[in-house]
Amino acid sequence: MMTLPTLDHFTADILARLPAASGWEVQKFMVTSxxxxxxxxxxxxDPSxxxxxxxxxWPPFPAMIEATDFGGRRVIVRVHRIEAVETPYVANTAWAKVDDVIVVSPDMRERVLSAAPEVTYTSRLHIIFNGVDTTRFTANQSWNKFRLGWCGLMNLRKNPTLALHILWKLHQRDDRYHLTLCGMGGEALASESFLYLAEKLGLTGAITWDGRISQADMPAWHASNGVLVHTSLHESFGYAIAEAALSGCDIAIAGHPGADTIWPAETIFHTIDGAAALIQTARPNRWRHYVEQRFCLGHQITDISRLLQCNLQAASS
Known part of the structure; x- marks a missing residue:
């Protein structure tokens, strides 16, 4: 598995679980040169x-793929949101040299095909949903619907000011609602506009900043909230949503392209009033089983194992 120093955060569970599940020997190579x-x-x-x-x-991988003679080795590329939605890298990759392309949702499949229609003819395109280690999360035992969580980089795509508008609407009905945020960094404009609006709406006293939370501490952070307010303009999957649901939170997701192919209609809102109504009728542990059945780590590892076995059969035929 070829990884990059700042883009290997989705691989740890795969690297740990795949050998035993698939019978394949797996080695991570962090590309620094x-x-x-x-x-x-x-x-x-053994190229066969x-x-x-x-x-x-992501660079330098597209250039590496184009310049390399793989000598018959099968080549797999997993595409995430940013390469297909915000950059030209998917469009400019030599897909004729790639055997299998993995995406994490139906929406991402369509985006890859829109950016690089030739993938239909050059490669096998697979949807393999992300998997969450469900054993790390336990159901919330002290659920409080007035505690709202928001997490992510403070950038415009994450749309944090929408959470403020929702909080303001809720405060018109009950001032016990409180918004807790984790995840710092991002874009200065997003942070500045969020803080400006929070002050203008009189909400600074109803907001807690928890800063950056480690991956190990995220289950406890989610479990401290009653509802996750997810306001992104686009996600390929949405790990935070799955993690919050596994922690017992209800989830309120701003409608964005592809959201309805992954998450139940009852979790999606398109207006501020709709978000407020959803949050006011929230219930604990509502979507835990949904995530366990669809997006557990075991399913992801099984699907990847099948893909590898398919590659092996293809190479043998």
Whole structure:
């Protein structure tokens, strides 16, 4: 598995679980120089059976793929949201050299095909949903619907000011509603506009900033909230949504392209009034079973194992 120093945050569970589930030997190669790819090619020394997985379609991977003779090794690329939605990298990748393309949702499948229609003819395109380790999350035992959570980078795509409008609407009905945010950094304009609006709406006393929360501490953070308010303009999947649901939170998701292909209609809102109504009727542990049945880590590992086995059968035929 070829990874990049700042883009390997979705791989730990796969690397840990895949060998036992699939029977494949799996090795991570963190790309810091061209020599790392050469080492990976040397390690995959049986081209008739081995595969190289590029995690993210992100520089320098597109250029590496175009310039490399893989000598019969199967090539897998997993595409995430940013490569297909906000950058030209999917459109400019040499897909004729890629055997399998993995995306995490139906919406992302359509976005990849829109950016690179040739993928239909050059590669096998698979939807493999992200998987969450459900054992890390326990149902909330002290649920309080007035505690609202919001998490993510403070950037315009995450649309944090919408959470303020929703909080303001809720405060017109009950001033016990409180918004807690985690995840700092992002864009200065998003932070500035959020703080400005919070002051103008008189909501600064109803907001808590928890800053950056470690991955290990996220289950406890979600469990401290009653409802996750998710305001992004687009997500390929939405790990925070799944994690919150597993922690017993109800979830309120701003409608965005592809949301209804993953999340129940009852969790999606399109207006501020709709969000407020959804939050006011929230219930604890409402979507935990939904996530367990659809997006558990075991399902993801099984699907990847099947993909690898398919590659092996193709190589043998």
């Amino acid at each position: 061209p020599a790392v790819l050469a080492a990976a090619l040397e390690w995959t020394d 059976r081995d595969a190289i997985w590029f995690e993210f379609c």
